[in-house]
Amino acid sequence: MEKLNRSLPPHFKTIEHVDIPKSKQEVLSNQIPVHIIAGGSQDVLKIEMIFNAGLWYQKSPLISGTCNSMLNEGSEKYSAAELAEKFDFYGAYITYNNSQHDASVCLYTLNKYLNETLDLLEQIIKYPTFPEKEFKTILSNKKQDFLVNREKTNALAKEKFNALIYGATHPYANVFEAKVFDEVKLDDIKEFYKNFYTSDNCRIIVSGKMDETVLPKIESRFGASAWQTKTSGIEPEHKLISSNEKKSFVLKKDAVQSSIRIGRPLFNKTHPDFAGIMLLNLVLGGYFGSRLMQNIREDKGYTYGINSVLLSHLESGHFAIITEVGTDVCEAAISEIYKEIDRLKEELVPEDELNLVKNFFAGEMLRSFDSPFALSESLRGNLLFGFDNSYYERFLQDIKATTSQKIMELANTYFQKEDLYEVIVGENKA
Amino acid sequence: MIEFDKFTLDNGLKVIVHRDTSTPLAAVNILYNIGAKDENPEQTGFAHLFEHLMFGGSINIPNYDEPLQQVGGDNNAWTSNDVTNYYLTVPKENLETGFWLESDRMLSLAFTEKSLDVQKAVVIEEFKQHYFNQPYGDVWLHLRPLAYKKHPYQWSTIGKCIEHIADAQLQDVKDFFFHHYAPNNAVLVVSGHVETEEVKRLAEKWFGPIERREITPRNLPTEPKQTEFRSLHLEREVPYDAIYMAFHMCSRNHEDFYKVDLLSDILSNGQSSRIFQTLIKEKNLFSSIDAYLTGDFEPGLFVISGKLTQGVNMMDAEKAIWDVLDEVSATKANEYELQKVKNKIESSLVFSEISFLNKAMNIAQHEITGQAEDINLEVEKYNKVSTADLQEMAQKILIKENCSTLYYHAKKQ
Numbered sequence: 001m002e003k004l005n006r007s008l009p010p011h012f013k014t015i016e017h018v019d020i021p022k023s024k025q026e027v028l029s030n031q032i033p034v035h036i037i038a039g040g041s042q043d044v045l046k047i048e049m050i051f052n053a054g055l056w057y058q059k060s061p062l063i064s065g066t067c068n069s070m071l072n073e074g075s076e077k078y079s080a081a082e083l084a085e086k087f088d089f090y091g092a093y094i095t096y097n098n099s100q101h102d103a104s105v106c107l108y109t110l111n112k113y114l115n116e117t118l119d120l121l122e123q124i125i126k127y128p129t130f131p132e133k134e135f136k137t138i139l140s141n142k143k144q145d146f147l148v149n150r151e152k153t154n155a156l157a158k159e160k161f162n163a164l165i166y167g168a169t170h171p172y173a174n175v176f177e178a179k180v181f182d183e184v185k186l187d188d189i190k191e192f193y194k195n196f197y198t199s200d201n202c203r204i205i206v207s208g209k210m211d212e213t214v215l216p217k218i219e220s221r222f223g224a225s226a227w228q229t230k231t232s233g234i235e236p237e238h239k240l241i242s243s244n245e246k247k248s249f250v251l252k253k254d255a256v257q258s259s260i261r262i263g264r265p266l267f268n269k270t271h272p273d274f275a276g277i278m279l280l281n282l283v284l285g286g287y288f289g290s291r292l293m294q295n296i297r298e299d300k301g302y303t304y305g306i307n308s309v310l311l312s313h314l315e316s317g318h319f320a321i322i323t324e325v326g327t328d329v330c331e332a333a334i335s336e337i338y339k340e341i342d343r344l345k346e347e348l349v350p351e352d353e354l355n356l357v358k359n360f361f362a363g364e365m366l367r368s369f370d371s372p373f374a375l376s377e378s379l380r381g382n383l384l385f386g387f388d389n390s391y392y393e394r395f396l397q398d399i400k401a402t403t404s405q406k407i408m409e410l411a412n413t414y415f416q417k418e419d420l421y422e423v424i425v426g427e428n429k430a
Numbered sequence: 431m432i433e434f435d436k437f438t439l440d441n442g443l444k445v446i447v448h449r450d451t452s453t454p455l456a457a458v459n460i461l462y463n464i465g466a467k468d469e470n471p472e473q474t475g476f477a478h479l480f481e482h483l484m485f486g487g488s489i490n491i492p493n494y495d496e497p498l499q500q501v502g503g504d505n506n507a508w509t510s511n512d513v514t515n516y517y518l519t520v521p522k523e524n525l526e527t528g529f530w531l532e533s534d535r536m537l538s539l540a541f542t543e544k545s546l547d548v549q550k551a552v553v554i555e556e557f558k559q560h561y562f563n564q565p566y567g568d569v570w571l572h573l574r575p576l577a578y579k580k581h582p583y584q585w586s587t588i589g590k591c592i593e594h595i596a597d598a599q600l601q602d603v604k605d606f607f608f609h610h611y612a613p614n615n616a617v618l619v620v621s622g623h624v625e626t627e628e629v630k631r632l633a634e635k636w637f638g639p640i641e642r643r644e645i646t647p648r649n650l651p652t653e654p655k656q657t658e659f660r661s662l663h664l665e666r667e668v669p670y671d672a673i674y675m676a677f678h679m680c681s682r683n684h685e686d687f688y689k690v691d692l693l694s695d696i697l698s699n700g701q702s703s704r705i706f707q708t709l710i711k712e713k714n715l716f717s718s719i720d721a722y723l724t725g726d727f728e729p730g731l732f733v734i735s736g737k738l739t740q741g742v743n744m745m746d747a748e749k750a751i752w753d754v755l756d757e758v759s760a761t762k763a764n765e766y767e768l769q770k771v772k773n774k775i776e777s778s779l780v781f782s783e784i785s786f787l788n789k790a791m792n793i794a795q796h797e798i799t800g801q802a803e804d805i806n807l808e809v810e811k812y813n814k815v816s817t818a819d820l821q822e823m824a825q826k827i828l829i830k831e832n833c834s835t836l837y838y839h840a841k842k843q
Contacts, residue, residue, distance in 0.1 A: 005638065006490035006534050010499040019454070041452045042780050072701075081711070084701035089770045091777025110777055137714055144717040144740065148670045150566040206772040254667065256558045289499050301551025304559050324559050356500045363502025366521055369451050371784055 015362035018396055019390050020369050023205075023379055025129050026215060026261070028223025030307050034202045035379060036389075038210035039372040043210035044109040046373050047118075047218070049125055050380060053103040053196035055171035060188070068098040068141065069104060074135035075123035080134050083120060090115045094124075100171050101314050101384055105198075111209055114217055122171050122221040124299070126228075128193065130175040132298035135186050144325060150178075154324060157259035157425040160250055162256055163263040164421050165318055167241035172313050198228040210346035240265070240316055247357060258330040258426030263320030264419050268312040270385060275398035276410045277319070281310050282357045283407065284340060287319055287364075289356070291340045294319065300331045300336065314384055319414075321406055323413045327427050341420075344411035348404040361399055431806055432789060435626040439633060439805075442614030446793055446802050447629045450623040450786045456622035457519045457787045460536070461794040463617075464610040466589075467582040467650060475589020477507040479553050480606055484516065486545030488535035491760055509587045512617040512727040513798060519787055522623040526632055533636035538617070539607060553595050557588050564612065565668045569735075569838065576662050577676040577731060577834040579655035601687035612643035617797045653678070653729065660834040665841050670717070670737050671744055672838040675751065676808035677732040677827050679812065682725050683799045688811045689819040690723060690732060690827065693746045695771035696763055696820065699722040702770070702772055702787045704754055705734075714739055715747050727799055732827055744837055758824040762817045775812050 024036045039103040059066040070089075071200055072094060073080040096107045105125060126313065149155045162173035162407050169175070197223070206214065220348075242265055285292040287309025297333045305356040306323035325333040369375055371387070432450040466477045484507065498505055498518060505518035518528050561567045566624050570586050578584035589595055618637065620629045656678055680686045696722035698705045709716045719736030740749050782788055796805045 004635065006530070006537070009497050010524075010530050012527055013521070013576055015502050015521055039452065040784060041450065041525065041535075044780055044784070062647060070539075071675075079708055081702065085770075088700040088702040088774060091767075091773040091775075093777075093781075100695040108781065110780060135712060139711070140714070140739065141717040144670055144737065148565050151667075151669065153563060257563045257564055272437065287499065288504075289495050293813070301548040302555070304552055304556035324563065327554055358498065359502050360499040362506075363499075363504060363519075363521055365501065366454055367519060369505065370455060402485075405796065414724055 008363060009355060014359055016363060020378045020392055021375060023388055028219050030223050031222055032199055032200050035205045035209060036262040037207040037372045037375045040208050043209050046106060046108050046113065046376055048104050048106040048205045048376060050102050050104040050203050051197050051296060052101060052201050054099050054101045055174050056101050057196055057235055058182045058192065061176040062184050063104055063188050065190050066184060067099040067189045069096045070130055070138060070189060071128045073126045073225050074129040074131045076129060077123055084209055086120055090117050103347060118217055118221050119250045130186060130190050132186060139181050139184060143178060147178055153255050153259035153425040155262045156250050156252060157423050160248055161320060161421060161423045164243040166244060167402055170240060172316060183376035195231045198230045199226045201230045205376045205379055207372035247422045249429045253423050255426045257324045258327050258424055259324050260334060260421040261320050262420055263318055263324055264421055266319045267316045268317040273410060275395060276402050276406050278310060279357060279399055279402045280407045280410050281308050282361060284308050287360055295340060296333055296336050302326060302333045341415050345415060349407050358400055362396060365396060432794060434802060436802060439638055440672045443637050443683050444617045444797060445633045446619045446797060447624060447626045448622060448789055449624060450794060451566045451623050453484055453622050454522055455519050456522045456525045456624050457517060457790045458532055459517040459619045459790040461617045461798055462514045462611055465510050466587040467511045472596055476598060476606060479595055481507050481509045481514050482549040482553055483539065483545060483603060484535055485542035486549060489540060491531065491534050494531060498527060498531055504528060510640060511583055511587055513772060515791060517787060525624060528675050529632045536611060537640050541600060543600060546603060550595055550598060554592055561588060566672060569674055572662060572664060572835050573674050573676055576660055576836060578653055580764055581649045582650060595709055596821055603627055608643055609646040613640050614642045615639060615645045617794045619790040619794045622786040636749040640761060642719050652656045656832055659830045663837045663839060665743055665839045668840050670740060671840050673748060674714050674832045674836040675734040677680045677832050679730055679732045679827050681729050689823045690770050692815050692819045693756045693823050694721045694723055694732060696767055697775060699771060699774055708754055709750055713750060715742050715750050748760055751838040757826040759828060762821050764815060768817050772812055779808060827842055
């Protein structure tokens with residue numbers, strides 16, 4: 001047998017193309033669009049009902065989220081306890097998602113109980129009753145979660161950072177005080193439901209094991225007629241206001257680590273520079289091999305983890321470096337972060353590193369599109385922007401075409417120190 | 431039904447292949463039969479620290495992550511009190527890269543001072559981040575030694591204290607490696623878009639030449655039976671009081687495990703469960719509360735943890751929990767309720783089989799505690815449980831003299 005050379009990596013293939021299964025679009029009789037992603041080895045389905053009913057549409061904090069999470073707290077036919085009992089009996093899971101623009105109710109069910117669980121879904125979507133007692137319990141529990149969360153340095157850092165770059169009351173920051181929990185009125189929740197959880201404000205994504213019986217079952221519960229119509233012209237207006245204050249320190253007594261956020265408001269994924277920025281973000285802090293992780297964790301040992309993220313909102317977005325470091329090394333960590341940013345502005349990313357990052361990213365795409373459920377997750381995000389998952393095929397090509405020169409240009413355009421916001425939460429200033 | 435092929439290399443490495451062609455990826459999962467319970471009580475946190483060092487370069491490959499990322503792969507690892515698990519996923523075409531990397535670090539690590547120094551610092555930051563810089567973060571550092579007086583489950587995987595991590599020496603690291611990391615102390619599971627013949631060829635090629643090692647025999651002290659109620663009061667800067675109750679129970683592969691698991695489900699799985707309905711919805715005593723099992727390989731814990739609603743007295747909250755527990759002991763659950771939690775279990779198993787990586791980890795765990803084939807008997811074992819079994823388990827486990835309670839008080843402002 002040939003002697004094994006363990007120093008030499010085996011041959012490998014570069015992923016040139018990611019095959020993203022296409023979604024199919026159907027329309028129910030009442031014009032609700034249904035996007036279908038068929039596949040998977042298990043007899044399970046995910047049915048997500050999505051409404052334009054996120055934070056964007058509420059006139060004061062907590063309305064849209066409370067409305068969303070109260071849908072299963074009682075319906076015309078069943079009490080909250082009965083609904084819970086039935087979902088549990090059929091082994092179904094139901095999740096509630098409330099984001100900046102959309103809000104959704106998502107049913108995970110075994111195919112064999114689809115009829116039963118869809119009946120329940122119909123109850124909570126079309127006939128919720130919003131009982132007073134459940135309302136009080138939910139708000140009181142949410143308030144406690146909120147106050148526990150505010151004991152965490154990273155939660156405080158996120159809040160402060162978002163407030164600086166978007167403006168505290170903007171839905172993208174959504175910053176408010178605990179007393180708001182005591183001010184929310186049940187009538188506002190009911191009104192919000194009436195205005196936004198309507199058939200003309202709805203889209204559905206179905207993913208998992210499909211056959212010809214699934215769609216008619218959805219049609220009979222949600223498609224046969226219009227159920228409620230949207231009231232138009234009541235959407236609040238929101239203005240993005242980035243603060244002039246670029247540096248902020250928030251005191252958290254006795255914290256043994258400081259949370260750091262450094263970043264800036266930025267464009268979203270429809271911008272022509274987005275692929276380039278994505279690659280730049282990966283190189284800097286977007287994966288375990290990134291420069292920030294290698295320098296600040298793997299070389300200096302200042303932190304358990306550091307990463308950078310790009311977030312795309314419909315009307316804006318941001319870039320942020322996020323970490324928690326020992327109080328004693330906070331200043332040193334910040335200095336290293338800026339060093340890494342400067343390096344991107346001054347030196348071309350070496351070809352080897354660039355190729356590695358591109359290959360890693362292609363692998364990430366394979367991983368993130370690995371199941372019908374995962375595909376439905378990205379489709380939900382894309383539908384908001386008006387496109388489907390084929391977006392990612394173009395995007396991967398754009399990533400592959402990005403050069404080191406381009407990355408350096410982008411770093412110089414977007415990462416000037418005076419444009420960056422810096423938030424520290426901890427026992428003392430760096 | 432999860433199908434797989436199984437074979438053992440001459441050096442004792444068990445290899446299991448599960449084919450799932452619905453994915454373009456492949457997973458390589460290696461489970462080493464070594465966890466925090468195998469540590470010296472004076473050097474705790476070592477198994478977990480060691481997991482970090484496994485990424486610090488191996489004997490022939492200076493950097494573990496780079497070549498993996500180069501081929502579109504990703505990886506991670508976790509350490510529990512029982513085992514240490516390493517996993518990676520790659521595009522199926524690049525499976526061999528996974529074998530190359532994993533086999534080299536099973537062969538030997540680079541063992542550099544630099545890597546040890548840095549990872550000690552990283553783990554100390556991890557310690558701070560998860561245990562000291564989070565509200566309620568230190569609960570398990572106190573609950574474990576309350577519940578276990580002899581058994582090594584009395585410390586967390588992160589370790590008893592930061593000093594133990596700071597004191598780790600390179601010689602200890604080397605000894606640990608050669609006495610626990612070996613082909614004859616591991617299970618390799620390859621899942622995803624793979625062929626058994628190819629996996630066999632790659633396993634022989636890369637892992638075959640690694641020699642067997644002498645494994646330090648496991649000789650764990652037995653935890654004496656608890657005979658009286660234990661309690662501990664802590665006061666911390668947190669917004670609300672919380673209560674944690676731990677009851678001794680059987681190990682993961684004991685036949686009673688399935689009974690106790692369903693008992694915990696009746697109490698706390700889903701919004702229709704007894705604890706959720708009674709203590710959160712009806713009585714508003716807790717803002718959140720859960721009952722769950724640690725699922726350890728040695729006799730483990732049945733845990734109840736809850737955060738009290740503002741203004742509720744600790745004694746009242748505790749009594750209300752006991753009322754629910756006493757009820758499952760006193761009265762049999764009805765058949766419908768049992769069927770409901772069995773349905774939930776079956777459903778959660780179906781959902782857990784969507785991910786090829788998840789399946790690889792589950793197969794590996796079954797192989798190391800018994801045999802991989804058992805993974806397909808889970809539903810049957812749950813289905814056999816009767817309402818009488820639930821009552822019997824409640825009467826045996828959920829009693830005062832088997833309970834350790836941690837009262838976590840919010841410091842008065």
